[in-house]
Amino acid sequence: MAxxxxxxxxxxxxxxxxxxxxxxxxxxxxxxxxxxLIEIEPGSTIDAVFTTNKFCAAPVTLAKKHxxxxxxxxxxxxxxxxxxAGTGLKGIEDAQASCHQLSELxxxxxxxxxxxxxxxxxxxxxVDKIQSSLPQLIESLAEDQWQQAAAGIMxxxxxxxxxxxxxxxxxxxxxxxxxxxxxxxxxxxxxxMLAYVATDAKVSQLELTSCLQQAVEGSFNSITxxxxxxxxxxxxxxxxxxxxxEVDSQHREFVEALNELFIELAQAIIRDGEGATKFVxxxxxxxxxxxxxxxxxxTVAHSPLVKTALFASDSNxxxxxxxxxxxxxxxxxxDKVDIYLGDVCLIEKGLPHVDYSESKGQAEMEKxxxxxxxxxxxxxxSATIWTTDLSYDYxxxxxxxxx
Amino acid sequence: MAxxxxxxxxxxxxxxxxxxxxxxxxxxxxxxxxxxLIEIEPGSTIDAVFTTNKFCAAPVTLAKKHxxxxxxxxxxxxxxxxxxAGTGLKGIEDAQASCHQLSELxxxxxxxxxxxxxxxxxxxxxVDKIQSSLPQLIESLAEDQWQQAAAGIMxxxxxxxxxxxxxxxxxxxxxxxxxxxxxxxxxxxxxxMLAYVATDAKVSQLELTSCLQQAVEGSFNSITxxxxxxxxxxxxxxxxxxxxxEVDSQHREFVEALNELFIELAQAIIRDGEGATKFVxxxxxxxxxxxxxxxxxxTVAHSPLVKTALFASDSNxxxxxxxxxxxxxxxxxxDKVDIYLGDVCLIEKGLPHVDYSESKGQAEMEKxxxxxxxxxxxxxxSATIWTTDLSYDYxxxxxxxxx
Numbered sequence: 001m002a003x004x005x006x007x008x009x010x011x012x013x014x015x016x017x018x019x020x021x022x023x024x025x026x027x028x029x030x031x032x033x034x035x036x037l038i039e040i041e042p043g044s045t046i047d048a049v050f051t052t053n054k055f056c057a058a059p060v061t062l063a064k065k066h067x068x069x070x071x072x073x074x075x076x077x078x079x080x081x082x083x084x085a086g087t088g089l090k091g092i093e094d095a096q097a098s099c100h101q102l103s104e105l106x107x108x109x110x111x112x113x114x115x116x117x118x119x120x121x122x123x124x125x126x127v128d129k130i131q132s133s134l135p136q137l138i139e140s141l142a143e144d145q146w147q148q149a150a151a152g153i154m155x156x157x158x159x160x161x162x163x164x165x166x167x168x169x170x171x172x173x174x175x176x177x178x179x180x181x182x183x184x185x186x187x188x189x190x191x192x193m194l195a196y197v198a199t200d201a202k203v204s205q206l207e208l209t210s211c212l213q214q215a216v217e218g219s220f221n222s223i224t225x226x227x228x229x230x231x232x233x234x235x236x237x238x239x240x241x242x243x244x245x246e247v248d249s250q251h252r253e254f255v256e257a258l259n260e261l262f263i264e265l266a267q268a269i270i271r272d273g274e275g276a277t278k279f280v281x282x283x284x285x286x287x288x289x290x291x292x293x294x295x296x297x298x299t300v301a302h303s304p305l306v307k308t309a310l311f312a313s314d315s316n317x318x319x320x321x322x323x324x325x326x327x328x329x330x331x332x333x334x335d336k337v338d339i340y341l342g343d344v345c346l347i348e349k350g351l352p353h354v355d356y357s358e359s360k361g362q363a364e365m366e367k368x369x370x371x372x373x374x375x376x377x378x379x380x381x382s383a384t385i386w387t388t389d390l391s392y393d394y395x396x397x398x399x400x401x402x403x
Numbered sequence: 404m405a406x407x408x409x410x411x412x413x414x415x416x417x418x419x420x421x422x423x424x425x426x427x428x429x430x431x432x433x434x435x436x437x438x439x440l441i442e443i444e445p446g447s448t449i450d451a452v453f454t455t456n457k458f459c460a461a462p463v464t465l466a467k468k469h470x471x472x473x474x475x476x477x478x479x480x481x482x483x484x485x486x487x488a489g490t491g492l493k494g495i496e497d498a499q500a501s502c503h504q505l506s507e508l509x510x511x512x513x514x515x516x517x518x519x520x521x522x523x524x525x526x527x528x529x530v531d532k533i534q535s536s537l538p539q540l541i542e543s544l545a546e547d548q549w550q551q552a553a554a555g556i557m558x559x560x561x562x563x564x565x566x567x568x569x570x571x572x573x574x575x576x577x578x579x580x581x582x583x584x585x586x587x588x589x590x591x592x593x594x595x596m597l598a599y600v601a602t603d604a605k606v607s608q609l610e611l612t613s614c615l616q617q618a619v620e621g622s623f624n625s626i627t628x629x630x631x632x633x634x635x636x637x638x639x640x641x642x643x644x645x646x647x648x649e650v651d652s653q654h655r656e657f658v659e660a661l662n663e664l665f666i667e668l669a670q671a672i673i674r675d676g677e678g679a680t681k682f683v684x685x686x687x688x689x690x691x692x693x694x695x696x697x698x699x700x701x702t703v704a705h706s707p708l709v710k711t712a713l714f715a716s717d718s719n720x721x722x723x724x725x726x727x728x729x730x731x732x733x734x735x736x737x738d739k740v741d742i743y744l745g746d747v748c749l750i751e752k753g754l755p756h757v758d759y760s761e762s763k764g765q766a767e768m769e770k771x772x773x774x775x776x777x778x779x780x781x782x783x784x785s786a787t788i789w790t791t792d793l794s795y796d797y798x799x800x801x802x803x804x805x806x
Contacts, residue, residue: 052729053725053728053729054727054728054729054735054737055724055725055727055728055737056728083721085721085724085725086720086721086724086750086755087755088754088755089754120719120721121719121721121722121724121725122719122720122721122724122755184708185708185722185725226706226707226708227705227706227707228706228707228708228722228725228726228729229725229728229729230725231721231724231725231728302630302705303629303630303631304629304630304631304707304793304797304801305587305588305629305631305801308797308798308801308802309801309802311798311802312801312802312803314802316523316524316525317489317525318486318488318489318523318524318525318634319524319588319631321458321488321489321524321525321634322456322458322488322524322588322631322632322633322634323631324457324458325456325457325458325459325632325634326455326456326457326631326632332457334457334458347489351491351492352489352490352491352525390707390798391798392795392798392799394707394711394798395711395714395793395794395795395797395798396795398707398708398711398712398715399711399712399714399715399717400715
């Protein structure tokens, strides 16, 4: 179902990072990998952002704690098929048990291991399956396993998501490679479902945090499938420094490459959104505040009526109008509003555009990539977010998931 | 598809109110009525609440203006099949033209006529069809046409919605009868899709306004199908005074009967929600504020993942947990939260309940009427709202509406 999305190609290794993926048995289907290990060489910097969901999963609680105690993480241990969320104290113990086993096998402190889980909420984590797979997983660590890792963290995703970038700084190449997963329960708030990005640039801890925050804001924090923020969202950025090239959050070229890669990964989640048949960009321009711009974009993006009209390729723009009109904005002057569907003007200064015709609107709605632009003509702030339509398959996937 | 909803029965006339319904041709299907007239005898009091959608429809703008200029409305003119919204200045002129024609035929001031429309947004109103039907409509006005009127205002509704109540005050009977319509684009904010309630009690203008406000709060302002607030919502309350019994907003028995009737009408909209297979009550208790209680209830109600789990009768309570955890509340202590599905405790003090079993959860989820109770144990405020599940038919109805 993925909209205009191909399997990742030409993934580049990042010196200082090795990965491995295997089938441990958490997922019933033996052909699907469900356990991924990412090894980070000593001397790297790392930071992560996590879900703001108050019912956050046990691995999120533990990973945050480990990251606070010790900033030199060495292993990321990720399972798919089970979220280890809503599992209470037992869930914490299970996450700890996996980390302890890995700590013993690799001889690193347990706090240098960050656990992540994604999948069904409310089921006990099959720790024994994870533990018995760890020796094999460590054995198979290799630098060129990014694609396998991207596949191993999938749940309802239909396609692995990974991207690489290489830029030259003062004649020296720097590589950035990242993977992510996510398809439903997507409205990240300070993070996404799961994303792991690494670079061989040398970035100090402070600067890395700054790079991560700004990259996440315009990418994973600007997408939504269904408005549901997951209990397990996490996004990790690692800088191994192996290229020997030092950059910081003010380095234009590096930051641009990083931000673009984050946006591509975030958009890949939307293109593979549950049941998606459309990739929809919603841009709000000239708002009095950033907050208003984002609120308006999300109000339109979450409207089930707008989403079903998109699915039907029906130029029923009245539904966009109705969603704009109900958005809880601090400032809104209806007489100044322009609304475009692609290049077609629907509303000018709050009134239906005289040149609009059903056939023009229809032509835009039939495209796979849809652009909705709402210009408030009231200020200098803007926001762009990406979302999907709402199809039969979204309902099917979510009515049948678990069974 | 309506969930546990039968056609209205035993509707009682309200002295001072006459109604008529006909097919004017706005709806393509000649078997369906699409134009309704409600006549109110002089000396009645009336008040209305309207949508807060900033792109409100032309008839809403005009009805509000007429109601401000003159509080003794005599006619309510309602068409279905066309919302006359997003139609700009032409829309206002069209609504005015219908009112003027009715004014001439009935010899009442044009400001004593309130126009209402519901249906597709963004299409010009076929005024000629309305105008040519008005003589016949006036001719057929009768006291016993409540059921016909309820049918005439339907759009995607599958069943007419109407209720009557009779109470005795000091040995004298008072009647309240009301009709409403609505099935999709339902998340009323100060009003519902369309509702018209009349009583023969005598209620002063000031007291009527107070009665309407409190009745709407716990009924039409406490339901949601899809979170989409319509451009055309309106709710009207009329008191003809013909019973000779005077009441006010402090009269316990009258207010209770009125509130109950409003709640029944609001719940009927949910039971007939687009594609609904479940009727879902979400109660939030012991919150620090009313606002938090309502925000939390609506966050759960709007979650597409909760709604698809409800459709599948899948006791995937992790989705309820995730929705509770992401609700933007001013105060939330996870260690105090209890969550119930019917009588089955899912979460106690923030942790999975030890006695919970899949079979117990499943038994609750398989019911047609579902009760979700979230107890925050943090204050004295509560809120109860009603919603539906999200089914294939919701997508089907909204992908095919217009075609």
